[in-house]
Amino acid sequence: CYSFVPLLTHLPHNRRYIALDLPGHGHSSHKPKTAYSHVIDYIVDLEHLRRSLKLEKFDLIGHSLGGMISGMYAATYPDKLNKFVAIDGLLPFHQPTDQVVQNLRKAVDVLVDDTFNHKTYADLDQLSEKITRTIFYHGMDIEVAKFMLGRSIEMLPEGYQFTYDKRLRYPALIRMTKDVLFPLILSWQSPILYLIASDGFQKFHHPSYEVGISFLQKRSHVQLEELTGPHHLHMTNPEGVGASVRAFLGLDDQTVDPPFEFRGL
Numbered sequence: 001c002y003s004f005v006p007l008l009t010h011l012p013h014n015r016r017y018i019a020l021d022l023p024g025h026g027h028s029s030h031k032p033k034t035a036y037s038h039v040i041d042y043i044v045d046l047e048h049l050r051r052s053l054k055l056e057k058f059d060l061i062g063h064s065l066g067g068m069i070s071g072m073y074a075a076t077y078p079d080k081l082n083k084f085v086a087i088d089g090l091l092p093f094h095q096p097t098d099q100v101v102q103n104l105r106k107a108v109d110v111l112v113d114d115t116f117n118h119k120t121y122a123d124l125d126q127l128s129e130k131i132t133r134t135i136f137y138h139g140m141d142i143e144v145a146k147f148m149l150g151r152s153i154e155m156l157p158e159g160y161q162f163t164y165d166k167r168l169r170y171p172a173l174i175r176m177t178k179d180v181l182f183p184l185i186l187s188w189q190s191p192i193l194y195l196i197a198s199d200g201f202q203k204f205h206h207p208s209y210e211v212g213i214s215f216l217q218k219r220s221h222v223q224l225e226e227l228t229g230p231h232h233l234h235m236t237n238p239e240g241v242g243a244s245v246r247a248f249l250g251l252d253d254q255t256v257d258p259p260f261e262f263r264g265l
Helices: 002-008 041-052 065-076 095-113 124-131 142-149 176-184 207-216 238-248
Strands: 058-063 082-088 153-156 161-164 192-199 222-230
Touching: 002 142, 002 238, 041 065, 058 065, 065 082, 065 176, 082 095, 124 142, 124 176, 192 238, 207 222, 222 238
Parallel strands: 058 082, 082 192, 192 222
Antiparallel strands: 153 161
């Protein structure tokens, strides 16, 4: 949830903001060893949160996987959302029907083999600088990267190590096909703003992504807007994202002063 702090400095201070660490991320616990997460599973976590906080209806902002989860939540509980903003991630990547069995076997093999292990880094500055050179974080200020890492790493005797659930690096056991995904999202009711990073997912030219964009362009209640920046657009271009979010949610008449102050958790 630390990744949203730069954006919050460009949103009105008189609104209530709730940022969460998904299971397996940040300070949230990992799911049991026998559980394997799919984007659909996170709908349960989000609905648990809504009910526990007694939120009858709310605006939702999601980035990357969070945007995809939010899109599926919006399809499942369309009556619970006012408006919905997705940042460089909205439709889950889908697979061709003739590859379902092949991809399932690959995913099972990877999960059973379980060969991935977190690396250990001796120096936090070097780790932060390395992150800012990757395609998803390119252009991010090194201090912002270091701030975000503060919720994603732990200090061990041998150095720094990521704490996220390593299973997040593994392929999903089940990936929807277009024939399942597209009818599902036809239940969307709330206005949607999809902010596309100029150097984000679209740079990979994934067939699933391009088919999804073509589908979204035909939906009258979905507004697509491209902003300059890499995948973590809300961290590298918080001013631009903030302006688009304020305009979409009708918040431009609300002051953002005094600036948001993050006090941690």
